[in-house]
Amino acid sequence: xxxxxxxxxxxxxxxxxxxxxxxxxxxLAQLELIPGGDKIKACIQCGTCTGSxxxxxxxxxxxxxxxxxxxxxxxxxxxxxxTIWVCASCYVCTTRCPSGIKITDILYALKRIAxxxxxFPSRFPVYALxxxxxxxxxxxxxxxxxxxxxxxNLKTGWKKFLEMAPLGWKMFRHGRLAFKxxxxxxxxxxxxxxxxxxxxxxxxxxxxxxxxxxxxxxVMVEVSKDANRAGGGD
Ligand code: SF4
Ligand code: SF4
Numbered sequence: 001x002x003x004x005x006x007x008x009x010x011x012x013x014x015x016x017x018x019x020x021x022x023x024x025x026x027x028l029a030q031l032e033l034i035p036g037g038d039k040i041k042a043c044i045q046c047g048t049c050t051g052s053x054x055x056x057x058x059x060x061x062x063x064x065x066x067x068x069x070x071x072x073x074x075x076x077x078x079x080x081x082x083t084i085w086v087c088a089s090c091y092v093c094t095t096r097c098p099s100g101i102k103i104t105d106i107l108y109a110l111k112r113i114a115x116x117x118x119x120f121p122s123r124f125p126v127y128a129l130x131x132x133x134x135x136x137x138x139x140x141x142x143x144x145x146x147x148x149x150x151x152x153n154l155k156t157g158w159k160k161f162l163e164m165a166p167l168g169w170k171m172f173r174h175g176r177l178a179f180k181x182x183x184x185x186x187x188x189x190x191x192x193x194x195x196x197x198x199x200x201x202x203x204x205x206x207x208x209x210x211x212x213x214x215x216x217x218x219v220m221v222e223v224s225k226d227a228n229r230a231g232g233g234d
Pocket of ligand 1: 042043044045046048049050063064067096097098099100101103
C-alpha cells in the first residue's frame with residue numbers, strides 16, 4: 001500500500017526533509033575542514049565521551065547522543081540543544097575516544113553552523129553572550145565586563161541582571177569590575193585577526209548529489225515516487 005507522506009506531513013522513509021539536508025551538507029563541509037573529521041563514521045557508541053565529560057550532567061544531549069543523532073539524520077535537534085553551548089572545550093572526550101573522533105572540534109563545527117543558520121536552543125542564550133563577547137574584543141581588544149553584562153541583558157531580559165546586581169556591586173568594590181572600558185595597544189592587529197577568522201568561518205556551499213545516498217553519513221535528497229516504488233515502498 002502506498003502511503004501519502006505529504007498528506008501526513010511526513011517525509012518518506014529514509015529521506016530527510018530539505019532543511020535537514022541543508023544542515024547536513026553544511027556539517028559535512030565543516031567536517032572536511034577538521035583533520036581526521038571523517039573519523040566520525042567510526043563511532044562505536046561506547047559512551048566513553050559522555051562518561052568522561054565533566055559537564056555532561058548539564059547537557060540535554062550527551063556527546064555520545066550527538067554522534068547518534070548525526071547518524072540518525074537529525075542535526076537540527078543537536079543545534080537546538082544546550083549541549084554545544086555547555087561544552088567547556090576541555091578536550092577530555094577527544095583524548096579518550098577509542099575511535100580517535102575529534103568530538104570537541106565537531107562540537108565547535110556545530111556551533112559555527114548554529115551561529116550561521118541562526119538555530120539556537122530556546123531560553124538558553126549562551127550564544128548571545130558569545131556574540132557580545134566577540135564584539136567587545138573587537139572594540140577594545142579585551143573584554144569590558146560591565147558593558148558585556150549590560151548588552152547581554154538587553155538582549156536576553158533584565159530579570160537575571162537584577163538578580164546578579166549584588167554580586168556585581170561586590171566585584172566593583174573589590175576592583176574586579178571597571179566602570180570604563182580600556183583599550184589595549186595594537187588594537188588594529190586584533191581586529192585584523194578577528195576579521196580573518198570571520199572570513200574563515202563562512203559556510204562552504206556544497207553540491208548536493210541528485211541521488212539518494214544511504215542513511216548515516218551522506219547528504220540525502222528526495223527520491224522520486226517511482227524510484228521509491230521500485231525499491232519496494234509498499
Ligand atoms: S567515545 Fe568516541 S566512539 Fe565512544 S561514543 Fe564517544 S565518540 Fe563514539
Ligand atoms: S570537550 Fe566538551 S564535550 Fe568533550 S569532555 Fe570537555 S566539556 Fe565535555
